[in-house]
Amino acid sequence: MHRKGFTLIELLAVLAIVGIVAGIGYPQLLQFIQNQKAISATNQLLGIINFTRNYAVSSGEPTTLCPSSNGKTCLNDWKHPLYVFVDSNNNQVIDSDETILRKLQSATEIEITWQSWGGNKYLQYQPSGFTYKQNGTFYICSIHQASTANNSIVINRGGRPRVSSNKEPKC
Incomplete structure (x- = not known):
């Protein structure tokens, strides 16, 4: 006699x-x-920083990257969408006659902080590709305890960004 199927103990x-x-x-x-979300947010932020620098050099105009909740005023809270715009009058406000070049939605479950030499709430590149006394660091951290991918993007005095991993995040 052949049985087909499984017994309860086997199941x-x-x-x-x-x-x-x-x-x-x-x-x-x-x-x-969570680690992949943090890595993706780091890469997106690095991409928009590079775009800002490249546009400033190629257009010959000061170009600003900053967070804004209303698309007009730069804030110091990097949880808001990021805007890249030509800041022709250097007032760090998106005026009606200034062009918004890019907008990057804020990443969910990721915390970004910007600490610059001088405490500016924006990152601005000059036509030379340099920042004006704005070397600093973006800290990118997952809000979840399980994540170990806490990265930073360090901007040197020459305006060049580089990615570094944080052993002790400052988020």
């Missing part, structure tokens, strides 16, 4: 093994997802 044993493997793997999966 429970398989379910127990699957449950144990899922329980071990799930926290690692969450950490992986």
